[in-house]
Amino acid sequence: MRIIIADDEPLLRHHLGKLLEDISPDLQIVASVGDGAQALEQVTSLQPDVVFLDIRMPGLDGLQVASELNKLDLQTNIVFVTAYDDHAIEAFEEGAIDYLVKPIDESRLLKTIRRLENAQHRSMPNEDLITLIRQNQTQHLEPLTWIKVAKGEDIHIIHVDEVMLFKAEDKYVTVVTKDAEYIIRTPLRLLCRQLCGNTFWQIHRSVIVRISAISRVSKDELGKMFVETTMGRARLPVSRSAQSLFKQM
Structure with missing residues (x-):
């Protein structure tokens, strides 16, 4: 199986390549690229059996690359690899055979390879996969x-209990405690479903803050x-839809 990996993070390309090598020596990585334009060029030129596409890449994103590839008469299967599950439905609408969420688990990747090997016998049409994804996205999380x-x-x-706030920044979410800052890949949308609403509030599309960490709320001259x-960090914006959280009781 000839494979192209497209991801703008070199370490993740290396990690995925190593996992594929460990799964089977018959998996041949013919190209590894860092943006959508290169991915489109290499897939068109080399016509691999499968391309692993990151969704968020500079220039053309993975969904745009897939859309362009679908216009060509190629036999290349598409697998999306991303830190977010928001685009799962769009991925299958673009003809993806599978959708992997980072960090990639080797056992889950093995299932993807088995699915690719039996692609001509796909057991579930995309319409059913889309329905399944919608159900999974609305199910209760622990x-x-x-x-x-x-x-x-x-x-x-x-x-x-150590976390003071979560702040989305590009592909990552910064987790802030009293003493340090860390990085995770779980999107805020998913975190919201797992955090107690009596402990954390999402005050902006990019910010979730612990209620007890809020010292005061202010407005500027424009009404924002x-x-x-309490940590004395820079002021955090409050979206218009979240301002009702701070109405006086």
Whole structure:
């Protein structure tokens, strides 16, 4: 099986390549690229059996690359690999054979390879996969207690009680405690479903803050609302839809 990996993070490309090599020596990586334009060029030129596409890449994103590839008469299967599950439905609408969420688990990747090997016998049409994804996205999630976070090359495990706020920044979410900052890949939308609404509030599309960490709320001369925290960080914006959280009782 000839494979192209497209992801804008070199370490993740290396990690995925190593996992594929460990699964089988018959999996040949013919190209590894860092943006959508290169992915489209290499897939068109090399016509691999499968391309692993990151969704969020500079220039053309993975969904746009898939859309362009679908216009061509190629036999290349598409697998999306991303830190977010928001685009799962769009991925299958673009003809993806599978959808992997980072960090990639080797056993889950093995299932993807088995699915690719039997692609001509796909047991579930995309319409049914889309329905299944919608059901999974609305199902109840267990409350968040322990969080695996990254700092440099190290992985730490912290209790949710230590967290003061979560802030989405590009592809990552920064987890802020009283003493340090860490990185995770879980999107805020998913975190909201796992955090107690009596403990945390989402005050902006990019910010979830612990209620007890809020010291005061203020407005600027334009009427925009901001939260100041007990940690003395820069003011955090409050979206218009979240301002009702701070109405006087």
